[in-house]
Amino acid sequence: MLFTFSAGPDFDFMTHFARHIGEKVENGLLNIPDSLGQGYIRKISFGPDFKITLHSYTLKEELVIKRKNGGTGHDLLTVFFYNNEQVLEIAFDDKPQVRFSQRDDSAIQVTSNDLSSTIRFPAHHVVHYVVVAIKPPYLKSLLALQQPKAIFDTITGQGNSFLFFESMTGETKQILKNIAAVNVNEPLGHFSMHIKVQELLYLLFHQLSARESNTHLSINSVDAERLLHIRNEVISDLSVPPILSELSQIAMMSETKLKQLFKQTFGSTIYNYFQQARMEEAAFLLKQGTHSVAEVGYELGFTNLSHFSRLFEKYYGLNPKKYSYLS
Template identity: 70%
Template sequence: MIFSFSATPDFDFMTYFARYIRATVQNDLLVIPDHLGQGYIRKLAFGPDFKITIHRYLLKEDLIINRNTSGQGNDLVTVFFYSNEQALEIAYNDAPQVLFSQRDESAIQVTSNDLNSTIRFPAHQTIHYVVVAIKPPRLTELLAVSEPNSVLQTITESGNSFLFFERMEAEIKQLLKNVAAVDMNDRLSHFYMRIKVQELLYLVFHKLSLRENAAHQPINSADAERLLLVRNEIIGDLSVPPVIRELAQRAAMSETKLKQLFKQTFGTTIYNHYQQARMEEAAFLLKQGKHSVGEVGYELGFSNLSHFSRIFEKHYGLNPKRYSYS
């Protein structure tokens, strides 16, 4: 099942998706028809310039969502919260889709409205994601920051093209679960949801506000595509450190541009991103895979286990052996 749309500022996903699957919307709720799967899509509006759409479903066939630019400007900020147990496949600019993440299949994406993207949600797997759409003036009013850093300036000023990824921490995951569990028949549910959505935005933009205050580099769909391919290359084999020169060649970018755009988009350097993914994989293998410290260290390319232990403890506050028993 492939659903394509143009991301105009006034586009309403649920209305058009309902027409596409020949379903009806009642009280801003779309129930997935039985022949397609089970679950729902719910929309709440907190005014004409601020809304949230909640997706929770399990489908009988793959769902591919193609989001195309409208050419009518990009005066909209979209925040995607992906909280899924399976890996997401996301691509830009009609590129082959790549797995977004490896062990932790959750992520937050903050983007302008002028980037093409394709997301594939696999069949027979529970899908949970939330989309917040808000116009820059409303977001500026909510944030009420007197001296925003370059990231917040870029996002809240109209007309900028941007893409930022953030990690989803436990607090945000729990908030998303609470939002999905709200009884919408409760008279104060809308009031509660507005508070919780603003809390979600606070947690995301607080993290973005802590990023380095550097000049913003414009980004387009082709750049976004290359950055995800580079990221996929980095996490594809965590036993081998990334080589910037080789990654730049594959991305058809200069080394300087690649390093600048990668850090801007993911909030950290290529090597730090690699090291973080490496430690997350180590933690997973120690806890879930029941591997020994030596097996994990050597599998992730460490020839010196003392060095592995020092880096792991720096990330998790415990050495690998104590972590595996914690």
Template identity: 40%
Template structure:
């Protein structure tokens, strides 16, 4: 299922999506029809400058939300916090597959003059919120005195921008706390607003740790090409990325691609690939019961000592201890 929309003046996402799936908007929310899955979408006006759309559901069919670029919308910002979580037996349903979906935990913050596409797989629990605001309002809320290049481009520039950030455990817990709020409570709006501010703080706390010096304006063509490069990198985590192949996908020089990729994703292409492999390895061990060696070999590692070193660096514990923590139902924090 695909839903395409352009958020121009007067557009109402909730009403349009409800019509698309044959649902009814009640109390600023939608209940997903049983024929499509189960769950809800909720709209909230937090303040005059901040609004929120909450998605929490499990769908029978994959969903793609395709937002077209808005014209002359450099002042407007969307912060998209996104987790999709596979059911415990998900990887048992497929063969040992380096391309099978791992749990995804990402944040995308972008100006609305850059298009975005969100993919929600079937059978996965979706936790997703979209915080909409303006550069001016966000800068006033955060009140950052000393900005790095990333924060400055988001908060003070007048050009398009796009940044991705991995969600750490605190962000994941905060997102799930927002979604779990009981909305019938008279003070639920206040609780959600406090949590949203916490989530924005955690996001910018991560962004402020980036050390990229050179920053360039991002146009919608470059943005779509960089996302295509990222998708190619994670499509087969047993295959190291090849710069010559990626430059063809991006239609960029090596220097432009590597600079823009680090700017947008906060890491080099190869480091991003390695971290994605570790996340997939943890997912295979935690959810599928793979042994450490099975997970390593499935992801293309021939040297298990090298795999163990990378795993320990990513998770802060050895693979063996990670397995023991899982067996004892004590899950380690993920970076």
């Protein structure tokens, strides 16, 4: 099933999606008909400038959601929280390449409303994600910063095009579960939801505040798609360190631009991003209990197991052997 829409500040996803599947929205809730699957989409508005949409369903066929540039610039920003228990693909053209799964927690996306994107949800998979839509001036008033960092000026300023990815912490995952459990029909349900969504945003912007304060480079859909492709290249083979000159050719960008845009978007240098993914993969394999420390190290391209152990301990506070025993 393909659903295409143009992004705009007054666009209501749930209402238009309901028309697309021939259903009605009642009290902010759209129930998925049995013919398509099961589950729901729920929208909760906290005013004209701030709302949240919860998606929780399993569909019988693949769902492709294409968001087109609505030509409204930076009138609205969206924050997507993709639960890592699902498998989905994201792209900024028609060929989704970035997969989020149980091994990858990079599942929060902050974007201006002028970037086109495609999200592909496979059939027969549990889909659970949250979208927060908020207007920049309202967000700026919420943050209430006396001396905001450059990244906050970019997000809350006028006319900026941006795309940021952040990791999803355990605390964020817990709040998402709490949000899903809120009974909005209770007398204080709406109030509870409002508090939890603001807490969710606080955790995200606390993470973003840790980034270096650099001059923002404007980004478009072509740049965004190339960056996602580069990210995919970086983590496609975790036994081989990335080579910047080769990635630059693939991205059709100068090395300088690629380095700047990658760090701006993902919050890390290309090599550090690779090492982080490498260690996460090592932790994942050690948790399975089917690989020895040596097997994990060699599989990830380490010829010196002492170096592997030191690097792993730097990330996780335990050497691989102790980590595997405690997992």
